Amino acid sequence: MELNGYRLLLPEGTLDYFDLVDVKESVNEVVFYLEEKNIVPEKYTDQDTESKGFYDPVIVRDFPLRGKKVFLNIRRRRWLLKKHNEYISR
Template identity: 45%
Template sequence: MQDSFIDLLKLLLPEIIVDYFELTSYKKEDETLHLYLKEINSIPKEHRESKLSSKGFFEEITVQDFPIRGHQVYLHITRRRWLNE
């Protein structure tokens, strides 16, 4: 079931979002859909050689995405704060 859910998300969201973020929750209002995404605790490929550690999160940002079936879509994205040790 989880694999089919991820496949569905890949159709709706950019691939990089699905690869590096997890959907933590969503909220549907009248004609608006809010998707809440949090960065996965995985060091990005281009920085794997560095000694990085996750030290909390940046403030949430909100990005308006393309509408889905007449609903406005907002992505609420929370990124990790990576520090070089």
């Protein structure tokens, strides 16, 4: 599925931090699936980190689009600070 056209429908700045990985469209709704990019927060770039997957997705309801409900299914990433054995996120 080509996702480039859908990029124009997302809130401004969303794709600075997230990748659009899928879109599911049905008769009544459109669901955008977003995953946070694997870019460590600036505050921790000088520390040894390891990506540890994602938190549970958060579903945000956005403005309707041509009479369809719009949802953003957002998966935020988490990293492990190896030195402190502590999880961080953006």
